Amino acid sequence: MRMSDLPRLVLLHAVGGFVIAVVFVAAILLTDPGGLGSLLLAAPEGPWPALLLWLFSGLTFAAALSATVLTLRPPKRPRGALVPLPVPVRRTRR
Numbered sequence: 001m002r003m004s005d006l007p008r009l010v011l012l013h014a015v016g017g018f019v020i021a022v023v024f025v026a027a028i029l030l031t032d033p034g035g036l037g038s039l040l041l042a043a044p045e046g047p048w049p050a051l052l053l054w055l056f057s058g059l060t061f062a063a064a065l066s067a068t069v070l071t072l073r074p075p076k077r078p079r080g081a082l083v084p085l086p087v088p089v090r091r092t093r094r
Contacts, residue, residue: 009073010066017062018054024061025054 028052029037040050
């Protein structure tokens with residue numbers, strides 16, 4: 001069964017947001033800006049702070065990518081011509 005185009009488009013860009021988050025968190029851990037990478041790696045709670053950073057960064061990047069693709073996607077053209085229909089109106093006096 002094939003998924004329709006719009007949910008598939010949003011899902012693919014959401015996955016792309018989490019992939020960008022992996023790169024983002026890895027860059028923070030490797031470059032150690034301001035000691036943040038070493039603070040995350042030496043946390044007494046274990047890997048949870050780094051996983052939470054990945055989760056919330058992934059949600060942010062996924063939302064940004066999905067919103068961008070939905071905003072920039074050209075709208076689909078209607079198949080038929082739109083024709084106005086006459087509607088009878090009765091005039092009432094009060």
